[in-house]
Amino acid sequence: xxxxxxxxxxxxxxxxxxxxxxxxxxxxxxxxxxxxxxxxxxxxxxxxxxxxxxxxxxxxxxxxxxxxxxxxxxxxxxxxxxxxxxxxxxxxxxxxxxxxxxxxxxxxxxxxxxxxxxxxxxxxxxxxxxxxxxxxxxxxxxxxxxxxxxxxxxxxxxxxxxxxxxxxxxxxxxxxxxxxxxxxxxxxxxxxxxxxxxxxxxxxxxxxxxxxxxxxxxxxxxxxxxxxxxxxxxxxxxxxxxxxxxxxxxxxxxxxxxxxxxxxxxxxxxxxxxxxxxxxxxxxxxxxxxxxxxxxxxxxxxxxxxxxxxxxxxxxxxxxxxxxxxxxxxxxxxxxxxxxxxxxxxxxxxxxxxxxxxxxxxxxxxxxxxxxxxxxxxxxxxxxxxxxxxxxxxxxxxxxxxxxxxxxxxxxxxxxxxxxxxxxxxxxxxxxxxxxxxxxxxxxx
Amino acid sequence: xxxxxxxxxxxxxxxxxxxxxxxxxxxxxxxxxxxxxxxxxxxxxxxxxxxxxxxxxxxxxxxxxxxxxxxxxxxxxxxxxxxxxxxxxxxxxxxxxxxxxxxxxxxxxxxxxxxxxxxxxxxxxxxxxxxxxxxxxxxxxxxxxxxxxxxxxxxxxxxxxxxxxxxxxxxxxxxxxxxxxxxxxxxxxxxxxxxxxxxxxxxxxxxxxxxxxxxxxxxxxxxxxxxxxxxxxxxxxxxxxxxxxxxxxxxxxxx
Numbered sequence: 001x002x003x004x005x006x007x008x009x010x011x012x013x014x015x016x017x018x019x020x021x022x023x024x025x026x027x028x029x030x031x032x033x034x035x036x037x038x039x040x041x042x043x044x045x046x047x048x049x050x051x052x053x054x055x056x057x058x059x060x061x062x063x064x065x066x067x068x069x070x071x072x073x074x075x076x077x078x079x080x081x082x083x084x085x086x087x088x089x090x091x092x093x094x095x096x097x098x099x100x101x102x103x104x105x106x107x108x109x110x111x112x113x114x115x116x117x118x119x120x121x122x123x124x125x126x127x128x129x130x131x132x133x134x135x136x137x138x139x140x141x142x143x144x145x146x147x148x149x150x151x152x153x154x155x156x157x158x159x160x161x162x163x164x165x166x167x168x169x170x171x172x173x174x175x176x177x178x179x180x181x182x183x184x185x186x187x188x189x190x191x192x193x194x195x196x197x198x199x200x201x202x203x204x205x206x207x208x209x210x211x212x213x214x215x216x217x218x219x220x221x222x223x224x225x226x227x228x229x230x231x232x233x234x235x236x237x238x239x240x241x242x243x244x245x246x247x248x249x250x251x252x253x254x255x256x257x258x259x260x261x262x263x264x265x266x267x268x269x270x271x272x273x274x275x276x277x278x279x280x281x282x283x284x285x286x287x288x289x290x291x292x293x294x295x296x297x298x299x300x301x302x303x304x305x306x307x308x309x310x311x312x313x314x315x316x317x318x319x320x321x322x323x324x325x326x327x328x329x330x331x332x333x334x335x336x337x338x339x340x341x342x343x344x345x346x347x348x349x350x351x352x353x354x355x356x357x358x359x360x361x362x363x364x365x366x367x368x369x370x371x372x373x374x375x376x377x378x379x380x381x382x383x384x385x386x387x388x389x390x391x392x393x394x395x396x397x398x399x400x401x402x403x404x405x406x407x408x409x410x411x412x413x414x415x416x417x418x419x420x421x422x423x424x425x426x427x428x429x430x431x432x433x434x435x436x437x438x439x440x441x442x443x444x445x
Numbered sequence: 446x447x448x449x450x451x452x453x454x455x456x457x458x459x460x461x462x463x464x465x466x467x468x469x470x471x472x473x474x475x476x477x478x479x480x481x482x483x484x485x486x487x488x489x490x491x492x493x494x495x496x497x498x499x500x501x502x503x504x505x506x507x508x509x510x511x512x513x514x515x516x517x518x519x520x521x522x523x524x525x526x527x528x529x530x531x532x533x534x535x536x537x538x539x540x541x542x543x544x545x546x547x548x549x550x551x552x553x554x555x556x557x558x559x560x561x562x563x564x565x566x567x568x569x570x571x572x573x574x575x576x577x578x579x580x581x582x583x584x585x586x587x588x589x590x591x592x593x594x595x596x597x598x599x600x601x602x603x604x605x606x607x608x609x610x611x612x613x614x615x616x617x618x619x620x621x622x623x624x625x626x627x628x629x630x631x632x633x634x635x636x637x638x639x640x641x642x643x644x645x646x647x648x649x650x651x652x653x654x655x656x657x658x659x660x661x662x663x664x665x666x667x668x669x670x671x672x673x674x675x676x677x678x679x680x681x682x683x684x685x686x687x688x689x690x691x692x693x694x695x696x697x698x699x700x
Contacts, residue, residue, distance in 0.1 A: 004556075015543070287535070288556070292557065
């Protein structure tokens with residue numbers, strides 16, 4: 001077996017393009033993913049036309065001035081604005097593809113906000129040629145407009161609370177440059193109590209004043225309660241997140257686990273399937289199994305070759321990704337365990353493919369054709385499809401090594417759970433695919 | 446080529462040279478589902494003897510050689526030698542194209558557990574006359590040279606019997622000649638050679654005995670000239686060359 005392994009390594013060395021692909025592929029993937037993760041998503045470029053005149057940009061909310069242009073900052077947190085002066089310019093920018101979308105603030109916006117009768121309307125333009133892109137723009141702008149709405153609502157609620165406080169306790173109020181003294185319910189109650197003392201007990205007027213005093217007290221205590229009601233208007237719903245299952249893996253680390261799993265899958269499957277099929281294409285298989293090497297030993301040699309190469313490349317890839325993403329190097333032994341478990345299971349699957357297809361080209365094609373849908377299925381989150389479909393997806397994912405490899409690597413890299421379960425799963429798959437490839441080898445010659 | 450008086454025509458399926466036989470197979474049967482690929486086929490080969498297995502396509506020639514080589518197991522019958530005791534040369538060269546001639550020989554010498562692999566490599570390079578091409582990758586060799594390396598690997602285990610499955614197929618006449626020079630040299634040195642071929646002239650020219658297989662049945666075993674005699678005696682013609690006699694023989698047997 002040692003001589004066969006050395007022979008295969010020599011053959012690999014004699015295929016510089018293949019070796020270059022095996023080494024460069026993970027490095028390129030690592031750099032691309034690392035670069036993407038470290039930069040974060042780019043803000044979409046959106047044309048922005050604020051048609052509200054400077055002189056009318058301020059809202060008077062109960063005497064408090066609010067500059068609506070300051071709300072632009074909220075909007076610009078998620079977009080990169082391309083400032084334009086007119087609605088037509090904004091629309092043209094979208095039509096010509098210079099920007100993903102356009103936001104137009106009509107000139108009557110502050111008037112409508114001030115009136116409180118009719119809501120102000122912001123216009124959003126976007127191209128629907130690319131459904132993903134258009135949805136992204138729609139969602140981003142909608143979310144930011146909701147944030148702006150919430151901020152305005154909060155300000156309005158604050159002003160309303162100040163009015164209510166004035167009604168309850170009384171005080172000075174300024175309107176159009178004039179000062180007004182507001183009596184307030186509390187002081188009204190006190191005045192009424194003074195007046196009541198002047199009246200003789202049992203007089204009808206005293207009974208009526210008692211009624212008014214009770215009303216003032218009731219009104220004041222209820223106005224106190226409205227503080228809480230109004231303060232909740234700004235944020236009527238708050239989110240409290242409780243994790244029921246799974247780890248607390250950051251998206252970047254999970255992406256690393258996915259990238260390594262995908263690379264591991266491709267390298268191991270292609271190497272194992274190709275190396276076995278090559279024995280038949282070179283017509284050497286029959287010569288080997290005439291007592292020189294047993295079929296099982298041949299399979300183990302190919303699995304070992306593919307797994308060793310893939311583990312080396314994937315650990316190199318992890319080291320590369322570690323330059324961009326914060327990885328926990330103290331868990332390195334677990335990385336090796338996860339990568340090795342996945343590599344062996346993929347190698348066994350690759351051998352089964354190679355033994356069934358018998359040709360390098362057919363084996364490579366089948367590897368790619370199987371890998372892509374399996375990756376896709378393994379990444380479908382629960383809840384995104386019906387429970388019955390998800391059960392089917394889970395069952396299909398369980399009979400191929402991608403999902404357990406991803407789970408093992410997630411556990412190894414991110415401590416998202418125990419690695420023992422996924423490793424046991426991978427061991428079982430190694431045995432099943434190994435047995436299948438041994439069976440297929442009976443008709444390999 | 447050593448002369449052997451026992452190499453005359455014998456009853457079908459009987460061993461040719463029982464006393465000096467180094468390879469014997471008796472009553473070989475092989476079925477693929479409902480189809481019988483071999484039906485009670487027996488043969489033998491003596492030391493230094495060259496035996497040709499001829500027959501139309503699908504006659505069972507490759508199946509017979511594959512069973513003799515120990516790759517396929519027969520459904521019935523026995524072969525006197527185990528796989529490691531027989532040198533086997535498949536029709537398509539069983540070589541690693543990206544390895545050099547010497548590397549191929551060295552690899553198989555090591556797998557054969559040769560006591561001195563380097564000495565074996567040197568011996569085979571000399572035997573094949575490929576010493577000057579030892580560092581060339583097999584992919585760069587001509588078909589004839591590849592076949593010589595292919596045969597040399599078949600001989601690495603110092604077996605007394607060499608099985609060749611259509612050794613000259615897809616070779617040009619010059620390459621064919623070189624391969625046969627090599628094989629005749631081996632036979633002269635005492636190796637029994639059993640080979641299958643479609644080329645009737647080649648069978649007549651090099652083999653001491655021919656075996657005619659058709660539909661898995663052994664129809665004739667004996668010298669080529671006797672096949673002509675059999676056809677002439679049966680009134681099937683056969684005054685021409687062996688190919689005509691062979692075709693006429695098959696016709697008279699209903700094939």
